[in-house]
Amino acid sequence: MQSVFLLTNSLNTGGMSAVVCYHFPKMHRSKPDFHLSNPNEQQRRWQEMRQYKPEQIVTARLVLEEIRAGGEVWQAIRHHPQKTGGYIPKHLLVAVYRLGVEADEWEEDPELLARIRMKPMRTLSGVTTVTVLTKAHPCPGECIFCPTEAKMPKSYLPDEPGARRAVQHGFDPYEQVSSRLQALEAVGHPTNKSELLILGGTWDAYPREYQEGFIQRCFDAMNGRESASLEEAQRINESCSHRNVGLVVETRPDQITPDQLAWLRSLGVTKVQMGAQSLDDRILALNRRGHTVADTLRATALLRAGGFKIVLHWMPNLLGATPESDLQDFARLWNTAEQGTGFCPDEIKIYPTQLLKTAELFNYWERGEYKPYSEEELIQLVADVKALTPRYCRINRVIRDIPSYNVVEGSRRSSLRQDAQAELAHRGQHCQCIRCREVRGQSVDVDQLKFDDLVYLASGSEEHFFSFVTPDDRLAGYLRLSFPNDGTPLTISPDLENAAIIREVHVYGQALAVGTIQAGVAQHSGLGTRLIEQAEMLARSHGFHNLAVISAIGTREYYAGRGFKLSTLYMIKPIE
Numbered sequence: 001m002q003s004v005f006l007l008t009n010s011l012n013t014g015g016m017s018a019v020v021c022y023h024f025p026k027m028h029r030s031k032p033d034f035h036l037s038n039p040n041e042q043q044r045r046w047q048e049m050r051q052y053k054p055e056q057i058v059t060a061r062l063v064l065e066e067i068r069a070g071g072e073v074w075q076a077i078r079h080h081p082q083k084t085g086g087y088i089p090k091h092l093l094v095a096v097y098r099l100g101v102e103a104d105e106w107e108e109d110p111e112l113l114a115r116i117r118m119k120p121m122r123t124l125s126g127v128t129t130v131t132v133l134t135k136a137h138p139c140p141g142e143c144i145f146c147p148t149e150a151k152m153p154k155s156y157l158p159d160e161p162g163a164r165r166a167v168q169h170g171f172d173p174y175e176q177v178s179s180r181l182q183a184l185e186a187v188g189h190p191t192n193k194s195e196l197l198i199l200g201g202t203w204d205a206y207p208r209e210y211q212e213g214f215i216q217r218c219f220d221a222m223n224g225r226e227s228a229s230l231e232e233a234q235r236i237n238e239s240c241s242h243r244n245v246g247l248v249v250e251t252r253p254d255q256i257t258p259d260q261l262a263w264l265r266s267l268g269v270t271k272v273q274m275g276a277q278s279l280d281d282r283i284l285a286l287n288r289r290g291h292t293v294a295d296t297l298r299a300t301a302l303l304r305a306g307g308f309k310i311v312l313h314w315m316p317n318l319l320g321a322t323p324e325s326d327l328q329d330f331a332r333l334w335n336t337a338e339q340g341t342g343f344c345p346d347e348i349k350i351y352p353t354q355l356l357k358t359a360e361l362f363n364y365w366e367r368g369e370y371k372p373y374s375e376e377e378l379i380q381l382v383a384d385v386k387a388l389t390p391r392y393c394r395i396n397r398v399i400r401d402i403p404s405y406n407v408v409e410g411s412r413r414s415s416l417r418q419d420a421q422a423e424l425a426h427r428g429q430h431c432q433c434i435r436c437r438e439v440r441g442q443s444v445d446v447d448q449l450k451f452d453d454l455v456y457l458a459s460g461s462e463e464h465f466f467s468f469v470t471p472d473d474r475l476a477g478y479l480r481l482s483f484p485n486d487g488t489p490l491t492i493s494p495d496l497e498n499a500a501i502i503r504e505v506h507v508y509g510q511a512l513a514v515g516t517i518q519a520g521v522a523q524h525s526g527l528g529t530r531l532i533e534q535a536e537m538l539a540r541s542h543g544f545h546n547l548a549v550i551s552a553i554g555t556r557e558y559y560a561g562r563g564f565k566l567s568t569l570y571m572i573k574p575i576e
Helices: 041-049 054-068 073-079 090-102 110-116 161-168 173-186 208-223 230-237 258-267 281-286 293-305 323-332 361-366 375-388 416-427 527-541 553-560
Strands: 003-006 020-023 128-133 193-199 243-251 271-277 309-314 347-350 394-397 450-458 461-469 475-484 499-507 546-549 571-574
Touching: 054 073, 054 090, 054 110, 090 110, 090 173, 128 161, 128 173, 161 173, 173 208, 193 208, 208 230, 208 243, 208 258, 230 553, 243 553, 258 293, 271 293, 293 309, 293 450, 293 461, 293 475, 323 375, 375 416, 450 527, 461 527, 475 527, 499 527, 527 546, 553 571
Parallel strands: 128 193, 193 243, 243 271, 271 309, 309 347, 347 394, 499 546
Antiparallel strands: 003 020, 450 461, 461 475, 475 499, 546 571
């Protein structure tokens, strides 16, 4: 739901009376735990930037008309400088475009919107990510590398981008989600398919009442209306205009139990980020991590048995590690069940240890007992591990988004991914991870796509990574299918008895609105349906009676249209 706030009156700009600020209506909050503080000065400036003057609107219309006539975006902007100096910002072009469409002056033009969108990379992976943080709460861990900041969740700094937005809104889930959707929409990104990423340390350490209330308020913000319970909020979200297509929480390996996973499914969680940090018990003990490698293996097997997507955090340069031992440690992530382990994460975040003054590790450094890697050592190591990463895994990050002035010693470069890519190119190597092969904005000819089935044995299951790739090996879409085997832990729900499990279906390219079709774009071209049909045929041939899918709340309608029915915690399709 959108509401309109008029900033000027009686201004004739060729069919439109005024530009608008898009915002989500503020509602009464029934959960008193989620207190909203007044927006700070940065938030106030952001709002002022989006209060446009009449002459800016006129100039923006001239720029848009030139772009609509075929002009290049930046040339059109430069052709029409503002009288006060500078150029029209893209968010103003987006706002005026939307006004023209709403006033029936212009026809809706997704290709035009894509050209004027700010930071298109944010949604080129197919969904729009909305990040929120939980309030400060005691963590069960005592890790020496984690910073400890007053009034912040464990391991987070108040000036990290995502954390800064949470602080601005007093960690209120409703305000965090609604303001982020507003900001994304203001710069031209579609927000009707959103992945909700909940950060804040160990999710499972929070009281369940807080967890349930937090997620309910997140759904209320996406739904644009109040709900009496989480169940009602979920039911509304199944068909609302801002659907949740993925829900992610982060936790520790020693917090994962069958009971906890059943609880996460009842909340709507589909993906779990987990801090493995190292696969060496000696390193884990030195850094007082509080769990073992066996705990991590058991947790990944449980998560996979429950159909969850698995994101592991891995930290090189911990106390006691060397570049050589880190490279050996990373290689252990990909050992299969046949080799005795089978972690095989679906995604990974590489977080090189950053020396921060509020972490206990700082004291080790002062005593000369710890030394950060040099910039060159780190670039070489990241290049090495990227070259080892299998095609079924996505490297989401290679460094924490911590402002460099917080780092006491060691690399402060934010361009570590690009530096590692350049090193790989220099070696004549390349990274084959999912992120490096996504089609992104590339035009896709569906008829030219090749189907591939990559099979590997993880702990407790035979995994099939189905994909459609372009002739130049770019990834247009994929599906993760699990066949539980004799080593599978006890299932968390009767839904999964004698069932193969679809853990993820993802089609790449710029995120599009539900029901939108755009030529040359992978999304909404039928690839998802074709992948599901392949999964059904293979599961049937392997003797499974049912095909289960770990559906997000906002994708239930999609799967229902393909023969799945909601059971207790999963959607099921009989395939006998």
